[in-house]
Amino acid sequence: MNTIISDNVDRSTRKSVIFPTLLGAIVILLMMCMGTIMLLNQGKLISISDGFFYKIMTLHGTGMVGAGAIAGSAIIYYFVSQYVRLSKAIFMTNVIAFLIGVVMILIGIFVFDFAAAWTFLYPLPAISGGMWGIAGAFFYLGGMTIIGTGFLLFFLDVGRAIIKKYGNLGNALGWPIIFGGKMKEELPPAVVAATMVTIVNTAALVTGAAVLIMSIINLFNPSFTIDPLLAKNLIYAFGHIFANSIIYMGVIAVYEVFPKYTGRPWKTYGIFLIAWNASTLFTMIIYPHHLLMDFVMPKWMLIIGQVLSYANGLPVLVVTGFGALQIIYRSGIKWDMASLLFFGSIFGWVLGVVPAIVDATIVINHVMHNTKWVPGHFHLYMGLGACAMIWAFMYYLLRVEGIKLVSYFDKVSFWIYLITFIGVAGSFLYSGKVSAPRRWSQHFPEWVPADQFGAIASFGVIFATSIFIIRFAVSSRYIGSNEEKMKTKDQLYA
Numbered sequence: 458m459n460t461i462i463s464d465n466v467d468r469s470t471r472k473s474v475i476f477p478t479l480l481g482a483i484v485i486l487l488m489m490c491m492g493t494i495m496l497l498n499q500g501k502l503i504s505i506s507d508g509f510f511y512k513i514m515t516l517h518g519t520g521m522v523g524a525g526a527i528a529g530s531a532i533i534y535y536f537v538s539q540y541v542r543l544s545k546a547i548f549m550t551n552v553i554a555f556l557i558g559v560v561m562i563l564i565g566i567f568v569f570d571f572a573a574a575w576t577f578l579y580p581l582p583a584i585s586g587g588m589w590g591i592a593g594a595f596f597y598l599g600g601m602t603i604i605g606t607g608f609l610l611f612f613l614d615v616g617r618a619i620i621k622k623y624g625n626l627g628n629a630l631g632w633p634i635i636f637g638g639k640m641k642e643e644l645p646p647a648v649v650a651a652t653m654v655t656i657v658n659t660a661a662l663v664t665g666a667a668v669l670i671m672s673i674i675n676l677f678n679p680s681f682t683i684d685p686l687l688a689k690n691l692i693y694a695f696g697h698i699f700a701n702s703i704i705y706m707g708v709i710a711v712y713e714v715f716p717k718y719t720g721r722p723w724k725t726y727g728i729f730l731i732a733w734n735a736s737t738l739f740t741m742i743i744y745p746h747h748l749l750m751d752f753v754m755p756k757w758m759l760i761i762g763q764v765l766s767y768a769n770g771l772p773v774l775v776v777t778g779f780g781a782l783q784i785i786y787r788s789g790i791k792w793d794m795a796s797l798l799f800f801g802s803i804f805g806w807v808l809g810v811v812p813a814i815v816d817a818t819i820v821i822n823h824v825m826h827n828t829k830w831v832p833g834h835f836h837l838y839m840g841l842g843a844c845a846m847i848w849a850f851m852y853y854l855l856r857v858e859g860i861k862l863v864s865y866f867d868k869v870s871f872w873i874y875l876i877t878f879i880g881v882a883g884s885f886l887y888s889g890k891v892s893a894p895r896r897w898s899q900h901f902p903e904w905v906p907a908d909q910f911g912a913i914a915s916f917g918v919i920f921a922t923s924i925f926i927i928r929f930a931v932s933s934r935y936i937g938s939n940e941e942k943m944k945t946k947d948q949l950y951a
């Protein structure tokens with residue numbers, strides 16, 4: 458059987474998403490290698506200096522989130538362009554800013570030894586105890602500022618385009634429908650999700666820019682100081698929101714693609730819209746769950762942080778999970794790489810939310826928060842959720858061009874990815890359970906077996922990811938090509 462999958466995206470848009478998607482994917486793969494080096498070191502299978510561990514930890518944390526977001530911006534640009542007019546120039550400006558920022562960050566880390574982690578917690582960048590100088594901190598913080606500015610431009614443009622068509626962001630979040638009215642324009646789920654991401658990320662990026670710039674000024678003029686608690690609040694508001702938004706960017710693709718595979722529409726209805734509105738608000742106000750250990754924080758903020766964390770992603774997760782099941786159930790869906798990966802990504806997202814909810818409980822958090830339990834839960838939903846959505850998007854881009862992808866190799870890679878990623882994240886959760894702290898380059902002997910297990914599993918993740926990327930890279934030259942080439946494509950994987 459051969460279902461024809463197609464969409465209304467024009468050729469120029471198709472072509473322009475190839476580079477950022479591939480760039481994001483390759484950076485993720487390289488960062489996975491950094492992760493493996495860290496695990497091998499924690500597992501005493503290799504030995505690197507502590508300084509080097511913290512450098513690659515800084516790079517891994519920063520790089521993963523940045524790369525996920527740049528690929529996410531391609532997903533937004535690709536699908537949302539069908540409904541509103543986005544600026545290609547601004548989309549590409551963001552990609553260029555990203556590249557410049559990455560180079561600066563690499564210089565900061567590898568030339569000038571910056572290793573304060575992605576959290577760049579004030580005043581650590583300026584006071585490193587001789588580990589790195591002002592130059593390292595400047596290149597790192599400056600690179601982050603440039604990347605953030607690029608993303609801010611991109612989201613401002615998405616917001617502008619949405620407002621132009623829908624009048625205001627409230628309409629694009631479906632308020633008229635929620636309050637029982639009707640809308641003139643059709644409101645596809647992709648636009649609702651893009652609006653949510655635009656709102657939360659604009660807030661995140663402005664917050665991030667503020668604290669980055671204050672930190673940079675502090676580097677050169679130490680008499681200019683910031684309240685450290687305020688700085689921490691700003692940093693975590695920025696980091697929590699921006700990292701979380703990646704999955705909501707990926708979900709846009711889920712909403713667009715399943716209807717094509719099943720021939721059933723994904724509609725926006727009251728509860729769906731309420732869920733997205735709730736997650737918009739929650740995502741922005743629950744970041745204090747990162748500060749539960751800061752006893753000087755106002756208690757009400759911590760309570761909001763805890764209580765709403767339970768509910769944070771849940772509304773969107775529920776409507777997305779149920780929506781997907783409803784659409785797929787008895788639809789005769791054809792399982793190819795794109796549909797498998799999209800379905801797997803929802804599964805991974807659900808799986809990752811469970812340990813997150815456990816951690817968001819204050820009593821448990823006091824015990825668990827600085828353990829590897831925390832990276833454990835976010836590796837589950839970032840790796841199996843957000844990244845799987847990116848891999849799915851790559852396969853979808855090929856599929857929609859009619860490139861046949863029935864290779865056994867790809868499907869085996871899917872299962873390897875799923876199982877070994879559960880292995881990596883599971884090893885983190887287990888380490889957390891046996892009280893291994895997070896961010897320790899050296900582990901006690903009791904913790905070592907789990908690290909070794911995770912390290913071995915990570916080779917499977919790297920292998921499978923390489924297959925996904927090679928497949929996309931090799932076939933991507935056919936994306937946006939003309940009819941004639943399409944014919945040769947059919948022969949390619951027939």
Ligand code: HEM
Pocket residue numbers: 488489490491492493495496514515517518519521522525574575576829832836839840844881894895896897915918919
């Ligand atoms: C093969 C896959 C991966 C491996 C082996 C890996 C390994 C690691 C290790 C060993 C750590 C340090 C844990 C500790 O605190 O002791 C870490 C931290 C982290 N990883 Fe991964 N990782 C992988 C994939 C990912 C993915 C897909 C993402 C996100 C898209 C990600 C994001 C992060 C972040 C944000 C941190 C926190 C860094 C920090 O604490 O400053 N990782 N990873």
Ligand SMILES: [Cu+2]
Pocket residue numbers: 697743744746747
């Ligand atoms: Cu958070």
